[in-house]
Amino acid sequence: MRVFSDNTLLLTLLYCCFSSVVSSSLYSSCQLQGQFNLNGMHKTGDVILGGLFAINLFSADPDLTFTSEPQLPTCYSFDITGFRQAQSMAFAIDEINRNSKLLPNVTLGYSLYDNCIQLGIAFHASLSLVSGQEEQVTLDKRCVGTPPVQGIVGDSSSTRSIAISSLLGLYRVPMVSYYATCSCLSDRQRFPSFFRTIPSDAFQVNAMIQILKHFGWTWAGLIVSDDDYGVHAARSFHSDLGPAGGGCLAYTEILPWGDDPAEVRRIVDVMRKSTARVVIVFAHNSRTINLMQEVVRQNVTGLQWIASEAWTLADVLQTPHFMPYLGGTLGIAIRRGEIPGLRDFLLQIRPDLHHGSADGKNVVNQFWEHTFQCRFAPPPADWVETGGQLCTGQEVIEDVENELVDVSDLRSEYNVYKAVYALAYALDEMLQCEPGRGPFSNNTCAHLQRLEPWQLVYYLGKVNFTTTFGDQVSFDENGDTLPIYDIINWAWLPDGRTKVQRVGEVKRSAFKGEELILDEDKIFWNFESKQPPRSVCSESCPPGTRMARKKGEPECCFDCVPCSEGKISNKTDSMECINCPEDFWSSPQRDHCVPKKTEFLSYHEPLGICLTTTSLLGTFICVVVLGIFIHHHSTPIVRANNSELSFLLLVSLKLCFLCSLLFIGRPRLWTCQLRHAAFGISFVLCVSCILVKTMVVLAVFRASKPGGESSLKWYGAVQQRGTVLVLTSVQAAICTAWLVSASPVPHKNTQYHSDKIVYECEVGSTVGFAVLLAYIGLLAVLSCLLAFLAKNLPDSFNEAKHITFSMLIFCAVWVAFVPAYISSPGKYADAVEVFAILASSFGLLVALFGPKCYIILLRPERNTKKAIMGRGTTK
Structure with missing residues (x-):
């Protein structure tokens, strides 16, 4: 089908309407310009409802001579489904008339026409329904004969519905379609009086998308026919799967095609090369058959087909020829319903040879001709000889297996049934209006005798009822009903037979929204794995x-x-x-x-254990040396050069060894603040003692010379203690100022390693740390210079050589410390500082106390005043 674009017919219609309006202003009646001879069925009533059905499948156009008025096409090839749809409408009206609760005291009638699946014939039929067939219409009297209809049930095609609704919308005549699915008909501006009991293609597309999402099919091929049905479906797919759509879904390509075999071959070739394993086909039967024949010819297998409503139930495709390729197809189908009593109604149909209108008899007799292969008109001479027979009207339809009375799969008929009841409920609601409380201007109500079509349109929009099958029927602001579709699966049985089974439904309710229900255990998958296929453009990206x-x-x-x-x-x-x-x-x-991994100089790692052990070993040695000196405190070598300073020096060295432990372990606020203060004060105390000892050596040497006795008074025990105290107090003041102004704090450093947290102590004030080290260095250099000057003094006084050597070790260690500390990251900076503390402490301990302990422990004969005083004489 193509979009209705024949403007000639529409312009002619508008011209006739305009002429009628003009003539009405000049005359009291309008003259009918021509009669439409249409197949139809009629029944009188207080309110007449119209219907358009495809009872004949084809038509033969008359020859155009352009010298006489053309006749209507001749319709042929009886369609049993269309006839059953028309009978379903007749049954619904008969059932409503027998219902005392719905439209009491009002009898419904009908005028049903055959459209022959032709737009021109359907247009003629719709004009006949809304204008009547009277030769002359008098304006000041009520028309006689078949009255115009108040609403129309139809049409069965989107293209025809678009054209007819464009006309009926001008006069607000309500039209309720049972089969037109084009989403374009939801446009209330273009089609203000259009309603339908079948879901639009937009919801059909949405249902397919829900199926794709349910099975994780994110990569699908989309094939659409180049008509209203396919084009608008493609637009819906593009809208739902575009940037504003939901989820990761895509189609390989929109492939519209017509009847050109080359186009079909091209499409199948694209399908064969595509990585998509799921293919959606939006097309009618004829187009789909052509496509599937090419699929079979090219032997394209391994695809999961998703069928649109138009070919889901196509028997012609459910054959052994196609099933190896189409087995397992999932399709969207019109909701199957049940209409109690319809079969008995259909069984009552009999040919009427003498009564009823000619067109009504024609429709019924076509059914009988189709069912019993007989004729009612005078047959040709060879009719009986060729096997034909005449119908008598006494044939028993119950004895014939025929499609008409098979009510096991009512789908379009069920929609017709709902459409008739929707019009009936709208009329019923309208008749229950209380005067003065109506919905129209001045609170007026509509009246059956003066019913305007737009008034019925208003009440149709308010319809809300539930069928005996349990489905809710109502219309939204666009005239669309609450949508519901059945999910159909083509099962291919082992014996070669085909079974079309319902495996679920998709619907939208007023309360739960959209809902997809699938019984996956019932679904037949036409694959070796008997499982749903995977159809993705790219495999899912795993976590990470x-x-x-x-x-x-x-x-x-x-x-x-x-x-x-x-x-x-x-x-x-x-x-x-x-x-x-x-x-x-x-x-x-x-x-x-x-x-993150945490890093600091820990007591539990080898480096930390080694440094801790060394620190404790140095402390232990200091204690041992101190014990030796205390035990031998009266010996000359201990008493020489102020034993009190030696004891104080040993204590300060022990503190130096112990303060290194503050650099090991996870930094905390108190350890960060204490470690550098303890380090600075301990070393200043140590170096101060060495400086004072050096100064005492120089003072004693000067006192040994004539006139130098007075210099010893400045280096007595009190002055030595005071000097050490003053020098140490300066360092204590520096540390106090540093801690107060910019105290060291723990810091999580992630600059060294992104995946690690290096715990370290920020010095706070670099200036404070530099002053602390500079002060220690100043005292150490001064001690080294003084000791160097005293290195050549007589042996009896010469401890200066040991002091010089110890200071050289001390200065060398700390000069090397500065660049090593700056270049070492994280915990290694702490390790470097601990190593410097331990190395310098051991250097001082060994250089200053090693020789003395050697003499005390191993050469006691030299630990006498005579031996010590005799060195200078010997030399």
């Missing part, structure tokens, strides 16, 4: 990766890119990777965040 769209390709075609370090994706098909929190890092699989 993100989707990266392929340039120039649909949304569902993408690459999976691993998340970068520090980012994760914890679900499938993530569009982006997310950053881990500050104290967390991505796992090796990049699918979750794990706490």
Whole structure:
């Protein structure tokens, strides 16, 4: 079918209408311009409802001579389904007339016409329904004869409905279609009086999308016919799957095609090369048959077909020839319903040879001719000889297996039934209007005798009832009913037979919204695995990766890119990777965040254990040396050069060894504040003692010379203690100022390693730390210079050599410490500082106390005043 674009007929119609209006202003009646001889069925009543049905499938156009008025086409090839639809409307009206609760005291009638599946004939029929067939219409009297209809049930095609509704909408005559699905008919501006009891293609498309999502089919082929049905379906797919659509769904290509075999071959060739395993076909039977014949010819297998409503139940495709390719097809079908009593009504149909209108008898007799292969008109001479027979009207239809009385699969008939009842309920609601409380201007009500079509349109929009089958019927603001479709599956049985089975439904309710119900255990899959196929352009991206769209390709075609370090994706098909929190890092699989590894100089690691052991060993040696000196405190070698300073020096060295422990372990506020203060004060105390000892050596040497006795008074025990105290107090003041102004604090450093947290102490004030080290260095250099000057003094006084050597070790260690400390990251900076403390402490301990302990323990004969005083004489 194509979009109705024949403007000639419409212009002619408008011209006739305009002429009628003009003539009405000049005359009291309008003259009918011509009679339409149409097949039809009629029944009188207080209110007449019209109907348009496809009872004949074909028509033969008359020859155009352009010298006389053309006749209407001749219709032939009886369609049993269309006839049953018409009889369903007649049954519904008969049932309503027998219902005392619905439209009491009002009798419905009908005028049903055959459209022969021709737009021109359907247009003629609709004009006859809304204008009547009287030769002359008098304006000031009520028309006699068959009255105009108040509403029309039809048509069975979207294209014909578009054309007819465009006309009826001008006069607001309600039209309720039972088969037109084009989503374009939901346009209330173009079709203000159109309603339908079949869901629109937009919902059919939505139902298919729900099926795709349910089975995870994100990559599907879409094939549509190049008519109203296919074009508007393609638009709906594009709208629902576009940027505003939901989820990751895409189609490989929209392939519209007509009757050209080359187009069909091209489409099948594209399907064969495509990676999509699911193919949606939106087309009518004839187009689909052509397509499937080419599929069979090219032997295209392994596809999951999804059928639109138009060919879901096509018997011609459910054959052994097609089933190897179409088995397992999932289709959208009109809701199957039940109409109690319809079969008995159909069984009452008999040919009427003498009564009724000619067109009504013609329709019924066509059915009998189709069923019993007999004739009512005078037959040709060879009719009986060739096997034909004449019908007598006494034949028993119950004895014949025929499609008419098979009411096991009522679908379009059920929609006709609902359409008639919708009009009836609208009329019933209208007649229950209370005067003065009506919905129209001045609170008026509509009256049956003066009923305007637009008034019935208003009440149709308010209809809300439930059928005996349990389906709710109501219309939204666009004239669409609450949609419901059956999901159909083509099962291919082992014996070669085909079974079309209902496996679910998709519907929209006023309360639950859209709902898809599938019985997957019943679905037949035409694959070796007997499982649903996979149809994706790209496999899903697992957690730990993100989707990266392929340039120039649909949304569902993408690459999976691993998340970068520090980012994760914890679900499938993530569009982006997310950053881990500050104290967390991505796992090796990049699918979750794990706490970052923490790094600091720990007591439990080998380096920390080694440094801790060394520190404790140095402390232990200091204690041992101190014990030795205390035990031998009266010996000359201990008493020489102020034993009190030696004891104080040993205590300060022990503190130096112990303060290194503050640099090991997880930094905390108190350890950060204490470690450098303890380190600075301990070393200043140590170096101060050495400086004072050096100064005492120089003072004693000067006192040994003539006139130098007075210099010793400045280096007595009190002055030595005071000097040490003052020098140490300066360092204590520096530390106090540093802690008060910019105290060291624990810090989580992530600059060294992104996946680690390095715990360290920030010095707070670099100036404070530099002043602390500079002060220690100043005292150490001064001690070294003084000791160097005293290195050549007589042996009896010469401890200066040991002091010089110890200071050289001390200065060398700390000069090397500065660059090593600056270049060492994280815990290694602490390790370098601890190593410097231990190395310098051991250097001082060994250089200053090693020789003395050697003499005390191993050479006691030299630990005498005579031996010590005799060195200078010997030399």
